[in-house]
Structures are given as C-alpha cells and as structure tokens.
Amino acid sequence: xxAIELEDVWKFYGDFPALRKLDLAVPEGACLALLGRNGAxxxxxxxxxxGLMRAGRGSxxxxxxxxxxxxxxxxxxxLGHGVALYDDLSAFENLALFARLYGLEDASRxxxxxxxxxxxxxxxGSLVREFSRGMRQRLAIARAxxxxxxxxxxxxxxxxxxxxxxxxxQELLREALARRRTIVLSTHHLKEAxxxxxxxxxxxxxxxxxxxxxxxxxxxxxxxxxxxxxxAA
Amino acid sequence: xxxxxxxxTGTRLRRAAAGPASFLxxxxxxxxxxxxxxxxTKEALNASLAxxxxxxxxxxxxxxxxxxxxxxxxxxxxxxxxxFAGALILNxxxxxxxxxxxxxxxxxxxxxxxxLYLGKTLGNWVLLMLVELASLAVFGIFYNAAWTRxxxxxxxxxxxxxxxxxxxxxxxxxxxxxxxxxxLMLPLLVYPVLIPVLLGAIQLSGPLAMGEPLAEEAGAWxxxxxxxxxxxxxxxxxxxxxxLVG
Numbered sequence: 001x002x003a004i005e006l007e008d009v010w011k012f013y014g015d016f017p018a019l020r021k022l023d024l025a026v027p028e029g030a031c032l033a034l035l036g037r038n039g040a041x042x043x044x045x046x047x048x049x050x051g052l053m054r055a056g057r058g059s060x061x062x063x064x065x066x067x068x069x070x071x072x073x074x075x076x077x078x079l080g081h082g083v084a085l086y087d088d089l090s091a092f093e094n095l096a097l098f099a100r101l102y103g104l105e106d107a108s109r110x111x112x113x114x115x116x117x118x119x120x121x122x123x124x125g126s127l128v129r130e131f132s133r134g135m136r137q138r139l140a141i142a143r144a145x146x147x148x149x150x151x152x153x154x155x156x157x158x159x160x161x162x163x164x165x166x167x168x169x170q171e172l173l174r175e176a177l178a179r180r181r182t183i184v185l186s187t188h189h190l191k192e193a194x195x196x197x198x199x200x201x202x203x204x205x206x207x208x209x210x211x212x213x214x215x216x217x218x219x220x221x222x223x224x225x226x227x228x229x230x231x232a233a
Numbered sequence: 234x235x236x237x238x239x240x241x242t243g244t245r246l247r248r249a250a251a252g253p254a255s256f257l258x259x260x261x262x263x264x265x266x267x268x269x270x271x272x273x274t275k276e277a278l279n280a281s282l283a284x285x286x287x288x289x290x291x292x293x294x295x296x297x298x299x300x301x302x303x304x305x306x307x308x309x310x311x312x313x314x315x316x317f318a319g320a321l322i323l324n325x326x327x328x329x330x331x332x333x334x335x336x337x338x339x340x341x342x343x344x345x346x347x348x349l350y351l352g353k354t355l356g357n358w359v360l361l362m363l364v365e366l367a368s369l370a371v372f373g374i375f376y377n378a379a380w381t382r383x384x385x386x387x388x389x390x391x392x393x394x395x396x397x398x399x400x401x402x403x404x405x406x407x408x409x410x411x412x413x414x415x416x417l418m419l420p421l422l423v424y425p426v427l428i429p430v431l432l433g434a435i436q437l438s439g440p441l442a443m444g445e446p447l448a449e450e451a452g453a454w455x456x457x458x459x460x461x462x463x464x465x466x467x468x469x470x471x472x473x474x475x476x477l478v479g
Contacts, residue, residue, distance in 0.1 A: 082334025
C-alpha cells in the first residue's frame with residue numbers, strides 16, 4: 001500500500017504554479033529524499049501533504065485519505081522550518097500540550113519521557129525562550145515524534161542543527177525506518193539524504209523531474225541526479 | 234539519548250476516543266494554552282486594561298458628567314471602551330501563533346479547525362471579561378454608578394455581548410493574521426459586523442450599569458444578543474476550516 005498518492009496535483013500562488021502536474025506514489029515504509037533547488041516546490045509539496053494548504057487541482061491521498069482528515073493528521077509528524085514551540089511555555093508544557101492535542105491519554109508521562117529522550121529532562125520546567133538554539137531544536141524534534149507518527153514530513157530537518165540535535169534526529173530516523181515508518185525528507189544535503197533514502201524525487205520548477213528507487217549510482221555520484229534530470233524539466 | 238520511549242507498531246499509543254469529549258478537551262487545551270501564555274507575558278492584558286482605564290478617566294475629567302448625563306451615556310461609553318480595548322486582545326490572538334510557526338503545528342495537528350477556533354474564542358472571551366469587569370469597577374468609582382446593584386444581570390449582558398465580540402473578532406483575527414496592516418484591518422472588519430450587537434448591548438448595559446431595572450422593551454434587545462451569538466457562533470464554526478487552511 002502507498003503512504004502517499006498524488007494524481008495530477010497543481011498548486012498555484014496567484015497565477016504562479018508552484019507545483020505542476022505532480023503524479024507520485026510513495027510506498028509505506030519508504031524514506032523519500034525530496035530534492036530540488038530553492039524555489040523548486042519542496043516546501044509547498046510538504047505543506048500540501050501535511051494538510052497546511054490545499055492543492056489547487058488534483059487528488060492528494062495521505063495514508064489512504066485526505067490530509068485534512070483529523071484521523072490522518074493524528075498519524076502525521078511534521079517538522080517545518082520553524083520550531084513550532086511556544087516561547088512563553090515551558091518545555092514540558094509545550095510537549096504536554098501537543099500530546100493532548102494529538103489525543104494521547106497519558107500526555108504528561110509521554111511528555112516527560114520525550115524530554116528525557118532528547119536530553120532535556122533537567123530543563124523540563126524552563127521556559128523555551130530561555131533555551132539555546134540547540135535545545136529548542138531538540139525539543140522541536142521531540143514535538144514532531146512524540147505521538148509516534150506513521151508518516152514523517154521533514155522540511156530541511158538538518159539545516160542549522162547543532163551536533164547533538166543532529167545525532168538525536170539521525171537516531172530517531174533510524175528507529176522510525178526500522179519500524180517501517182514512512183519518511184519524506186526535503187534537503188539540500190544530497191549525500192546524507194541519499195544514504196538514508198530508499199527513494200528519491202527531484203523537483204524542478206514545480207515539476208517532478210525524477211522519481212524512483214535510490215540507486216547505487218546516486219550514492220556514488222550524488223550530483224548525477226541534478227546533472228541528468230535537473231535541467232530537463 | 235537516555236531512556237528509550239516505547240513505541241512501534243506492536244505497542245500503539247493509546248489515544249483518547251474521538252467525539253464530543255475529545256473536541257471539548259482540545260478546545261479547553263487551546264484556551265488554557267492561550268490564557269497561560271497571556272498571564273505570563275500580560276502583553277495584551279496590560280495594554281487593554283490601561284487603555285480602558287485611561288479612556289474612562291479622561292472622559293470623566295473632560296466632561297465631569299452629572300448623574301443624568303451618566304445615565305444617558307453609560308452604555309455607549311462602556312461598550313465603546315470594551316470594543317476598542319477588545320481589539321488589542323483580539324489582535325494578539327492569532328499573532329501569538331506566528332513566532333516559530335506555531336500556527337502550522339496547530340493546524341497540522343488532529344484538532345478539528347472548529348475546536349481550535351473555539352478554544353481561541355474562549356480564551357479571548359475570558360481575557361475580555363477580565364478587562365471589562367475591571368473597567369466596570371473603574372466606571373463605578375469615577376462615575377459614581379451603582380453598577381453592583383444589578384450585578385448578575387449586568388454580567389450576563391456583558392458576557393453575551395463579549396461572546397459576540399470574541400466570536401467575530403477571533404474569526405477575523407485568523408483571517409487577517411498574515412496581513413501587514415492587521416492592527417488596522419481587524420477593527421475595520423469587525424466593528425461593522427458588530428453594530429447590531431453593540432446597539433443591543435448598549436441599550437441593556439446602560440440602565441444596569443447605573444443600578445436601574447431594565448425597561449419593558451429590553452426583551453427584544455436580549456433576544457437580539459442571544460440570536461446574534463447563536464447565529465455567528467454557528468457561522469464562524471462552519472467557516473473556521475476555510476479561515477485556517479484557506
């Protein structure tokens with residue numbers, strides 16, 4: 001079964017088509033490296049998949065249903081450009097809030113577990129505004145993972161992460177893939193993304209220039225995809 | 234990494250059952266989050282309260298109204314203050330979600346858009362009521378008004394009018410949150426819609442704020458307030474998904 005199915009998907013900003021006629025099927029348990037230069041449409045595609053905006057045309061199915069279906073959203077984990085944390089709440093309050101919003105019955109216990117897991121147990125009661133950048137990033141990672149999502153949508157997740165936060169995220173992604181979670185990861189870091197990916201997709205000016213299983217050639221020469229398909233679309 | 238968290242397909246997380254109870258839980262969680270955040274910073278509360286007190290004091294000093302004049306203008310003055318002070322709180326409602334892209338995390342969560350909207354509305358209503366009750370106390374002192382004599386009825390009318398202000402204001406706050414001139418746009422959009430409810434609230438609050446009974450025709454104004462609240466709450470809940478996701 002496919003975790004993501006797009007059929008003839010278009011997204012317009014005014015008259016400008018940010019996504020053009022996308023057809024894509026990502027199988028469950030896959031790790032898709034979503035590649036493309038700035039402005040290619042990666043973030044727009046991830047926002048459509050996360051239900052943060054609607055496609056202008058076409059069919060979007062995520063985990064078998066419309067992404068705005070609350071039952072689908074309960075199974076999605078989203079990590080965007082912002083950390084999506086409230087500066088005026090403590091680390092514990094932030095995680096407990098999202099655990100409640102995701103309908104977890106043991107929200108407080110779950111929040112404390114994840115604070116320990118990302119190494120912030122000692123700072124549970126501190127306000128997020130007092131956190132360093134690295135601490136905020138680790139807390140944001142915990143927020144995205146705490147409800148054990150079946151599909152993770154990660155927009156440039158390694159950008160500007162410090163070493164500790166990057167290690168935390170690497171470990172969590174390894175665990176998620178081992179449990180056959182589906183991951184869509186947009187990135188500029190070709191080599192790192194392709195090492196983890198089972199599939200790769202390349203967006204060029206909003207069009208899907210390439211989609212397929214990751215090959216040995218991509219690993220040996222990460223720039224090959226861009227050279228081969230980058231200007232073709 | 235320290236303590237591992239038990240997850241995985243074999244140990245699926247327990248989730249609360251969906252339905253009215255989970256809708257209510259999400260609504261209250263959003264409202265509690267907004268109130269906790271506001272009580273910590275007091276950004277909107279302080280601004281709104283200061284504005285209310287200053288307007289009431291300035292008006293009192295500027296016109297030094299007699300009891301008769303106060304009786305004539307009490308309702309209008311109070312709701313003018315409530316409406317403008319309310320805009321300061323309503324403007325912050327969704328603007329609070331902009332730093333760190335918090336609104337995206339809320340919209341991406343499984344919380345239904347109506348629950349998210351209702352939670353925000355409830356939080357705004359509580360904050361507005363606090364400012365309004367404080368303003369009534371200031372009004373009582375500086376205008377020598379016996380506003381506590383019919384406190385129950387007065388609070389009831391203020392609560393109904395404030396719910397209308399919160400319902401309409403929160404919806405437009407969501408729609409204008411990404412506009413550069415949202416502080417200007419929100420009052421321009423909200424006040425015309427609120428004209429009927431402001432008229433009703435002014436008619437009902439005036440005598441009650443002076444400790445006097447309501448006139449016979451008050452029933453019609455009360456029905457207008459209740460009707461407005463019911464209709465606009467239903468309308469706003471129906472439009473909330475479009476307002477938040479577009």
